Amino acid sequence: MFGKDIGIDLGTANVLIHIRGKGVVLDEPSVVAIHSDSKRAFEVGEAARKMVGRTPGNITAIRPLKDGVIADFEITEIMLKYFISKVGGKLWYARPRILICAPTEITSVEQKAIREAALRSGAKEVFLEEEPKAAAIGAGMDIYQPSGNMVVDIGGGTTDVAVLSMGDIVTSSSIKVAGDKLDQAIIRYIKNKYKLLIGDRTAEEIKINIGTVSPEQTNNEMDIRGRDLVSGLPLTITIYANEIKEALWDSVSAIVSAAKNVLERTPPELSADIIDRGIILTGGGAMLSGMDVLMSEQLKVPVLIAEDPMHCVVKGTGLMLDYLDKVPNKSR
Incomplete structure (x- = not known):
């Protein structure tokens, strides 16, 4: 498991993760419930989604992504760390290379925010790819x-x-x-x-x-x-x-x-x-x-x-992991 390349569909509604050689291993809502005072995560993913609109005053359920980009950097980092550790487990000694998909027309500042969040979540290298490209590949289209x-x-x-x-x-x-x-x-x-x-x-x-x-x-x-x-x-x-x-x-x-x-x-x-x-x-x-x-x-x-339309982007990232070194948009 450790040292694997992983592909992430960092969606406004859901985060999906594909591990090279394993397939799609995670599909959870992009929601984090935090303690309002300490800013510590209370629940992440599906458990947090069930709390939306139902939390007491000291707990807030937050969706840290808005309109396809990071709206709350700190909470996005908490969420990514949680999901990556959940699929990697305690054996993930070597930091993974991560391919993340983003909308086509986001700014360089928004791109940098996505990269930084992934790097601080434990990535060795971060590659960015455009969502429709990954979606087309995941849907089985031969775009080459x-x-x-x-x-x-x-x-x-x-x-x-x-x-x-x-x-x-x-x-x-x-x-x-x-x-x-x-x-x-x-x-x-x-x-x-x-x-x-x-x-x-x-x-x-x-x-x-x-x-x-x-x-x-x-x-x-x-x-x-x-x-x-x-x-x-x-x-x-x-x-x-x-x-x-x-x-x-x-x-x-x-x-x-x-x-x-x-x-x-x-x-x-x-x-x-x-x-x-x-x-x-x-x-x-x-x-x-x-x-x-x-x-x-x-x-x-x-x-x-497309067949299985919800998973096209993350499946596309999985197929693109084989050609990571050819993806131009990367940072260390």
Whole structure:
């Protein structure tokens, strides 16, 4: 186990770790519960996620990544150290080389923050790679041929769109509209329409269970609980999929527009390849009901959902670990 190279999908919603020769060994929420006074970690990952919105005053559940980048450096470092030690165990004497994925359009300052957090978490060397590239490789696309491949990776904090050819990105776009923004849109809609306040976890459950952008699946319903803003008391209401479609429409339209923008900037020969091969959807947002059909209708190109879309980025990092020395973006 010790001395292994590891790949990390440092996501806004989840952290996934791939160990060379072992496969994906960790998939946990990017959440840390800390003691407010001492700033010490109380719980990390899934245990901390269960505490979101339910902690007493002396404990705070924090998501240290926002919009695909580090919002709280200290907490990110605590989280990474915990996850790396969890998968490495006490036998990890030799510090590992780490390949981390990041959104395509983050600044050099944001890149440096990711590198520093990984180095201080015990890495010997840190390599940075762009998320859509790893997602495309993890989805099984052969991006090293002289032909066009397009991927739309809808994560928790960002949606990354890229056209790749000969092993590199030709055109790309990264927008801060993804899973978290969809959850916030649901919270706002229910608050405005029903004067009911719900939490992030409830919004995510609504999105997963009855969230849709398809006109065919709008009859599904779900009972939800929250706090009535008028009386201040707990209240249960029934909501329908057609309402959630309405709530999500603006955010989903922004994702479609980003994909359209990348297509418009793509060289014509590569555009022809994309018509033949289609666009691959990866990330948790790919599983939103009807997303593939809507994008296909809007972009006039076949759109396919990757097999196991949630794990495409981390699987891609695992495959790229074999070629770590060729990754240009590294630090010691």
